[in-house]
Amino acid sequence: MRNWILHLGTLALVAVLLVTLPPYHATNLARILVLVVFAIGYNLAFGYTGLLSLGHALFFAAGVYGAALPVTYLGLPQLPALIAGLAAGGVMAALVGLLALRTAGVSFMIVTLMFAQAGYLTLLYFNPVTGGDEGLVLPDAATLLPGLSADAARATIAFALFATALIAALVIVQSRLGRTMVAMRENEERSRMLGYNPFAVKLAALALSGLFSGAAGAAYALLFGYAGASFATIQYSILPMLWVLMGGAGTVLGPLIGTAAMFYLVDIAGSYTTATLLFVGVALVLLILFAPKGILGTIRERWLTWLP
Amino acid sequence: MLKLDGISAGYGPVAVLNALTFEARAGEITCVMGRNGAGKSTLMKCIMGLVPARTGSVTLDGTALHSLPAHRVPLHGVAYVPQGRRLFGPLTVAENLEVGLMTRGMGDETRERVLILFPRLRERLSQTASTLSGGEQQMLAIGRALCLEPKVLLLDEPTEGLQPSMIALIRDVVLQLRETGVATILVEQRPDAVLRMADRVAFMAGGTVAETVARADLTPTAPQFQKYVGV
Numbered sequence: 001m002r003n004w005i006l007h008l009g010t011l012a013l014v015a016v017l018l019v020t021l022p023p024y025h026a027t028n029l030a031r032i033l034v035l036v037v038f039a040i041g042y043n044l045a046f047g048y049t050g051l052l053s054l055g056h057a058l059f060f061a062a063g064v065y066g067a068a069l070p071v072t073y074l075g076l077p078q079l080p081a082l083i084a085g086l087a088a089g090g091v092m093a094a095l096v097g098l099l100a101l102r103t104a105g106v107s108f109m110i111v112t113l114m115f116a117q118a119g120y121l122t123l124l125y126f127n128p129v130t131g132g133d134e135g136l137v138l139p140d141a142a143t144l145l146p147g148l149s150a151d152a153a154r155a156t157i158a159f160a161l162f163a164t165a166l167i168a169a170l171v172i173v174q175s176r177l178g179r180t181m182v183a184m185r186e187n188e189e190r191s192r193m194l195g196y197n198p199f200a201v202k203l204a205a206l207a208l209s210g211l212f213s214g215a216a217g218a219a220y221a222l223l224f225g226y227a228g229a230s231f232a233t234i235q236y237s238i239l240p241m242l243w244v245l246m247g248g249a250g251t252v253l254g255p256l257i258g259t260a261a262m263f264y265l266v267d268i269a270g271s272y273t274t275a276t277l278l279f280v281g282v283a284l285v286l287l288i289l290f291a292p293k294g295i296l297g298t299i300r301e302r303w304l305t306w307l308p
Numbered sequence: 309m310l311k312l313d314g315i316s317a318g319y320g321p322v323a324v325l326n327a328l329t330f331e332a333r334a335g336e337i338t339c340v341m342g343r344n345g346a347g348k349s350t351l352m353k354c355i356m357g358l359v360p361a362r363t364g365s366v367t368l369d370g371t372a373l374h375s376l377p378a379h380r381v382p383l384h385g386v387a388y389v390p391q392g393r394r395l396f397g398p399l400t401v402a403e404n405l406e407v408g409l410m411t412r413g414m415g416d417e418t419r420e421r422v423l424i425l426f427p428r429l430r431e432r433l434s435q436t437a438s439t440l441s442g443g444e445q446q447m448l449a450i451g452r453a454l455c456l457e458p459k460v461l462l463l464d465e466p467t468e469g470l471q472p473s474m475i476a477l478i479r480d481v482v483l484q485l486r487e488t489g490v491a492t493i494l495v496e497q498r499p500d501a502v503l504r505m506a507d508r509v510a511f512m513a514g515g516t517v518a519e520t521v522a523r524a525d526l527t528p529t530a531p532q533f534q535k536y537v538g539v
Contacts, residue, residue, distance in 0.1 A: 176406070176410055179399060179403050179406060179407050179410075180407065180410070182396060182398060182399055183396045183399070183407045186395075186396040186397055186398065186399075187394050187395075187396065189358070189394075190390075190394045190395075190396070191407075192358075192378050192379045193356060193358075193378075193382055193387075193388045193390070194382055194407060194408055194411055194452070194453075194456065195379055195380070195381075195382035195383045195411030195412065195456065196379055196411060197377075197379045198379070250398075305436070
């Protein structure tokens with residue numbers, strides 16, 4: 001019960017912030033919320049199932065292009081395109097998982113990284129279709145929801161997507177599958193001895209993670225009107241990992257906290273220097289020294305042990 | 309009845325089990341004794357499919373287990389509590405049990421039976437497993453295995469490193485399980501425990517069962533203890 005109060009309360013707070021914040025910050029928040037969905041997806045694989053992937057950029061990019069290509073070439077309306085992007089992320093993750101999950105640990109990281117790099121190079125290779133580095137410009141967000149300004153449409157859709165993802169994540173981690181995912185992370189061999197097929201559980205977790213990543217990618221492309229190969233670069237595999245690590249791997253609200261903190265850290269540092277990654281690095285060093293389980297992970301460990 | 313016939317198994321080029329034959333009967337406790345390296349734990353892993361059999365067969369009431377992938381073996385009612393417990397630390401006691409109940413579709417009735425066997429676990433249901441004492445963790449490890457409603461229960465040195473009161477409690481539970489018809493295979497190093505619990509004792513040496521002796525034919529000074537265990 002208190003789980004639901006906390007998470008619904010968080011949603012209410014985010015909604016209030018979206019409406020009351022000055023336009024600059026409200027737009028930032030809409031952007032953050034979409035990226036949080038990506039981080040929530042990453043967290044399902046990494047935080048809950050223990051799958052340290054370096055290939056999530058591929059799932060995000062699958063969402064970006066799964067939505068952008070049909071909009072550009074088939075004239076698909078934007079909302080159905082969002083569904084197409086979500087599905088593309090899930091299918092891509094399942095396909096990668098079928099091969100990559102035959103490995104574990106460092107090998108899994110390398111194999112997923114290679115898949116993502118292959119995806120990036122493929123996007124560049126098919127430059128005439130994908131736009132490559134230059135990318136494709138998509139219709140303005142104002143056309144998303146009739147009667148709303150571009151900013152309002154962005155905020156509404158970003159919030160709806162974030163709320164759906166957060167509730168879905170909460171339901172998943174408290175479900176039987178969620179417990180099995182944690183069991184797999186904690187001790188794969190022991191889970192096998194209770195009759196679970198580790199491959200099947202991890203594949204399910206990775207595919208779910210891909211669905212969230214795909215949805216985030218699609219929404220990012222549609223809301224901000226751009227799809228490009230840069231979304232498939234390794235940066236987009238590293239970022240969700242950093243957000244999740246900062247917020248707290250294996251916590252439902254961690255991705256929100258981590259993404260927002262990192263976004264504003266870069267944003268604020270950016271007004272003083274172009275070397276923003278230096279600040280990110282220092283933040284991570286401090287985090288590892290003083291709160292290795294991330295912000296919410298540490299809070300859970302010390303005070304709120306019931307947090308999901 | 310669980311039956312191993314002519315089993316050879318090992319790790320890479322190292323052969324650990326050689327033409328081993330062994331059986332465990334329903335409603336009996338079969339103790340496995342032997343020196344370090346005799347192959348006791350490998351025997352357990354081989355039954356569970358974790359170490360594949362190179363030759364021979366493992367059958368449970370006529371069903372061949374050796375040809376199944378490891379995760380399918382527990383679904384046939386074979387539960388394994390390895391050395392060192394290995395719980396799911398961040399999950400609560402209730403959730404650990406739930407993870408055990410799910411695969412064979414067991415429900416509240418099974419859970420209740422486990423909690424009657426281990427009343428201490430009932431008091432700790434909402435506590436995370438990593439915060440339990442050693443003895444409680446072992447109770448949970450066994451309790452979680454019992455959530456599979458096993459026909460065969462494999463226990464690898466379940467009382468190792470526990471305080472005497474816990475040892476007595478866990479032994480009591482194992483004896484109660486015998487009454488319910490479970491075939492228990494117990495790896496145990498202490499002759500006193502073996503004499504108190506076993507129906508039959510399989511002495512292992514050189515990767516095979518060198519001798520199987522009925523409890524009635526064993527005394528505390530039986531030569532087998534000296535010969536195969538060195539005590």
